[in-house]
Amino acid sequence: MALTLGAAGPRPVRAAPYGTRTSPPPQPSPQAGSSYGGGVSETLDAPAGLPAPVSRRILVVDDDPTVAEVVSGYLQRAGYTVDHAADGRAALEQAAARRPDLVVLDLMLPEIDGLEVCRRLRAEPFSHAVPIVMLTAKGDEHDRILGLELGADDYVTKPFSPRELVLRIQSVLRRAAGAPAPADEVPEFAAGDLRVDPAARRAWRGPRELMLTLREFDLLSFLLAHPGTAFGREELMRRVWGWEFGDLSTVTVHVRRLREKIEDDPAAPRLITTVWGVGYRFDPSDAPGRALETAVPDA
The missing domain is CATH 1.10.10.10 (Winged helix-like DNA-binding domain superfamily/Winged helix DNA-binding domain)
Known part of the structure; x- marks a missing residue:
């Protein structure tokens, strides 16, 4: 199943064969051969080859249920614990109640937009150092720069492959933890x-x-x-x-x-x-x- 996530609806692409997997967690359920937003397609099996992380909690903030479900599924298969918030207010409440190790934050959110969520997270002692990876539309350079100015650590532009996002998250978390050295x-x-x-x-x-x-x-x-x-x-x-x-x-x-x-x-x-x-x-x-x-x- 090839997946690319973005703003546009699904379109068919060539499906890649599934690999062997035992006792998988709940899977996103787009039809085989689906793609979201076009662009580079990615096989659903890709995260199976990624190194297993130390147990970390990631808060995915996105009001698009399809994007949230697919991203959460990839992160769970990569070994992370995933929480989901569908709007900015819920994101702030969840982050305060249970501190995440990283936040995946869409900028276009109802109630409180992603930029304001980023600003508030950076202003709070409990979350000022929590890494934030933004999801932005490809042409929103102004919002992307503003997000970085407000303290986001990285960004991924839509459409994106879920595997790319997982790799970015792993890179950010490794850097946040610091490389062990004498x-x-x-x-x-x-x-x-x-x-x-x-x-x-x-x-x-x-x-x-x-x-x-x-x-x-x-x-x-x-x-x-x-x-x-x-x-x-x-x-x-x-x-x-x-x-x-x-x-x-x-x-x-x-x-x-x-x-x-x-x-x-x-x-x-x-x-x-x-x-x-x-x-x-x-x-x-x-x-x-x-x-x-x-x-x-x-x-």
Whole structure:
């Protein structure tokens, strides 16, 4: 069964044969050979080959019952526990009652739209660090950029294959958990009163802990680890987030949000500076206090 999810109704495509599967969870029930929205088709068996995740809870927020059912089915087969909310108000209530490890958030929702849900989740202490993957229409660049500015970590445009979404989710969750490494391989960096602990995934400006999203933290850690080096947006996408392609405005948005959280004057940044014709650079010499150093634990 080939599936692609999007805004348009079903159209027939060539169905792929089912593989062998024992005791499957409840399956979505579109007819064999269905496709939603056109585009690249995907076999229903694809998630069977994905690595089994540690048990994580994912909140799928979408008012389209077909999209919600198919996405939930793929996520369940990949090993996740899935909750579903059909509107923005229900999404906020469910997230508060049972904190998800990740939210899949459609932007076009009744009652409270996806952008406002994203903003409210980022404003709450219990959910400010929960990764958010947006589902957006292909042409909605303005909403996509606004969603990133409000703190979304990633996005998938419709029409999309469910397997692509599962892979994106797995990538975001791996990065959110942090790669395990010995303490001496993950040094703590400091520049003036700015301090980052990559192992604990925490950052501070003076005594104040910074409330950073997943992508903001990754970007700040990378720049602090390479002081004085200018990086282009394409290189940052590849080296920080592992993306070989994507919307370069994603980098611009995250740099702007990061400046708002660490700069004294975000309109005249001194720490993360723009190198015209190249990209961005972290300048430790402009950090108040001392220059960049690797923090040494107290004896």
